[in-house]
Amino acid sequence: MGPSKPALTISQQAFDEMVKENIDDLGMDPTEALQDAIETLTLQGVDLSGIVTCAPGEVKDNPVIQCLDRLKQLNSDQNDVDEIIVLLDKLSDLCTIEGSGNAAIATRNGGIELVCSVLLNLRGRSDRGLVSSLKAMASLLHDVQSSGIFQKNGGPKMLVAILNDGSQNSNILTACFSVVAAAATGNEIIKESFMELKIDELIIRILKIDGKESIPSLYDAVRILLTPDDNRVVASQVYGYARRFAKIGIAEALVDSLKEGISSPSLVSATITLKAVAVNEEICRSIADCGGVDAVLRCIDDSGEQGNNTVARVCCSLLSKLAGSDTNKSAIVEKGGMDKLIKLASRCSDDPSVLQEIMSTISVLSLRSPGNAARAIEAGAGDLAIQAMQRFPGAHQMQKNSCSMIRNLVVRNPENRTLLLNNGIEKIIRKAKENHESCKEAATDALRDLGLDNYNV
Incomplete structure (x- = not known):
């Protein structure tokens, strides 16, 4: 099956002109003119995501556009870091409002390029500003188009550099891995970019340094890097990536989280991630060899006793995957x-x-x-x-x-x-x-x- 036909698009200027023509040439009132333009373009199959649908002259009143405009001004001055942080946090809040379309509006109006620039300017100057920039970036990355812009602006390389700089700061790590997860979702090219930058080795190093500290977004990032979720490619490379992660010790690091037991805040994330890593019999056996089966069975017992159905569900799902190895199958029953x-x-x-x-x-x-x-x-x-x-x-x-x-x-x-x-x-x-x-x-x-x-x- 070939790639799907891309949707028709329209510029903000062309949309505004269409609404204006409805008012000037057809005598519609602004509300009617706007609704007519939206309905007409939708029927024609035009993708209106990222378009500020408002009456002519009101685009600048949109809070996302206002936020980006002010951020652009401050970024060029690089002086008022506190206001930049406030604006970045506001942008994050706006773009995470479900169903608002704000992330698409910000992306279409240069939001990703701007936040990349802000990231570069704040790196080394303000850890708090860096965290807010990363959170804003994660909120903007909502589809393949937005992650593609991130890629063109050197996003993966910049993120890995920040991770290397801030490997002792848990807030930076958490925010960085949220961006890795958002950018890599549904995008095979970005997964490949991160793996070429040896993010697997970086993740193992961080897990060994901060093994006892919960960084849920790190587990999310690993899971997404190992998920074949890009329908544009016929053969994903993620199974090879899983083997790479396994070769450098991801199984041991994740099993350690399971050994901490049901009280560990990382347990569910680590369990789901370990399942993503277990792509063949050899890896399944290696997980058992470092105590994975024992740890999962103990968590299953504890989850039943404590009535934690979420832990029960994910641990059974992992055990099912590990049982794909005949050696593990026998061990599970014997235990x-x-x-x-x-x-x-x-x-x-x-x-x-x-x-x-x-x-x-x-x-x-x-x-x-x-x-x-x-x-x-x-x-x-x-x-x-x-x-x-x-x-x-x-x-x-x-x-x-x-x-x-x-x-x-x-x-x-x-x-x-x-x-x-x-x-x-x-x-x-x-x-x-x-x-x-x-x-x-x-x-x-x-x-x-x-x-x-x-x-x-």
Whole structure:
């Protein structure tokens, strides 16, 4: 499939002239003229993001434009740092108002280029100003076009230089990695730029220096650098980046955060990031070798005891990924993983989003392993499937994961088929198949491997 056709665009001047023509030539009042211009251009498929939609002469009254104009004046003087900081913070606030379109307006009117210039001018002069500049930049980076402007203005190189300068200042680090995450989202070219600048080595160094201090945006940055989210490219390089991160010790650094336990403010972020790093069997095994499986199982126990469903969900998701390695699969079961998962399910029985992750993990543990499938049934996986599917008929992802788990529990274990069929699983699976389009394939496979002839009905 080729790249999508770019949307038609219009300049601010052309938009203003169109509104003016509606007033002068067609006799419309300003409000009617503005609405007509917006509707006409929208019907023509024109992208109006970044356009200040107002009556002629009122563009300068827009708070984003006013903020940028004043910031431009002060930046050229480089004197009043305090007012520059106030303006940067105001720009951040304006651009983070959901649905306002302010980030697009600022970008179209030179906001990114201006904030890049401010960053360069404040670097080495004011740490507080640097943090405000970085926060403003993160608020401006909202799409591929804005991150492209950031790239053209040397953004990645500038950020890595600031990170090297400020590696002892947690506020600068936090703000910098927020910009890395925002810039790299959906942009393969920027991911590549950061990796060419060896940001992976810098991140490991910072993690080792500040290992005990929580920098959530650092974890976000790593996760996004390793996420193939740019639909413009056919083959992403992020899997190679994950291998690079693994080679220089990211697994050990992240597992250390998990070992701090459920009280660690970095636990959820580190867990999600570790899952992004675990792209092949070798890395999954290396995570287990440095204590990753033990740490995850301990966090699963603790999350159930403390009723922390968020931690439970992300830890089960990571365990499922680690179980992709046959060596890890055996270790997880030997360490009582099956029993811990069923115990967690009983404690989180009212949350289908946790149950679906538990089922996904049991499914992976049972894949091509009759012994593990037997162990799962002994632990109560069959009862879990029946009770959860009956209790949450509308939870389509949980229903799908349950069907997949049932399939893996019975495909090589005929004795499990009889047990589940006697407990009424066929009717429950057929209901899921009927109610949810997304469940049809998994439900059909489960019915077939349960030994039913009419599985495709």
